[in-house]
Amino acid sequence: MSDHRPSPFPVLLNNDVCSLIQAATDVYQIRFKNRAANAYLVRGSKRTIMIDVGLSSNYPYLVECLAHLGVSPADIDMVVLSHEHLDHIGAAYHFNGRTIIAAHRLAANKIMLRDDFSMLRKMFNEPDVPIDIDLWLEEGNLIDLGNFRLSVMYTPGHTSACISLFDQDKGLLFAADTLMPGGVMGGVFGSGSISDYIQSLERLRGLDSKILLSGHGRLSDTPHDDVRIALQRSHALLSDTAQLFDALDARSNFEPIMQSVRDLNKLDDS
Ligand SMILES: [Zn+2]
């Protein structure tokens, strides 16, 4: 979707590595120019949180952006991780023991077990250091920052462990890799599934959202258009994968597995 309107979101800082953009009052996007995902700061009247923090190598620039807003890492009450991919969470270990780090139960488990394959460690070339998850989140949890109330929505599909955060009163939707501007799809990784993805998008479509704050790309003030396009694309992906599955002659691949299950049953009978 090409869109030549001027962005309604003011850029507060811009250097070679990142830019700091205001999304709403007391809500900021830190957008990195390398492969790191966007990080967000929400400065509530009672609590200040970050949602995702990007790659570990970007941490000095993250700190610089926070300093521009008069915030130090010690002021962050909680870091919420959207899912287990290291482009979103690599820098989280810098917060170990200094603040509460929270993630969905399934992401927490992968991060705790240092499941490098699921976290895409090789892809992002991140150091092998533990990230401590202090709080396991579930659908229906609510993070109350005073003037912001963020509902935790379990939105699997991109992986099994994705969450989105939604502020109903302000219409702010933090959707990480589940919904991106222009309806760009986040892809379906090992633990995810396209049908879960579609169900999650359907749930996001039902929200009265005004601003979409995604894991990658710009801020969007057209979340309803974005989710409509993403749903079209995800249904197309579902039918493409069905054709691919047919083309793979899946039956011959599954036959040895089915045979070994049948053998197991025989042994149990004897
Ligand atoms: Zn991801």
Ligand SMILES: [Zn+2]
């Ligand atoms: Zn991502």
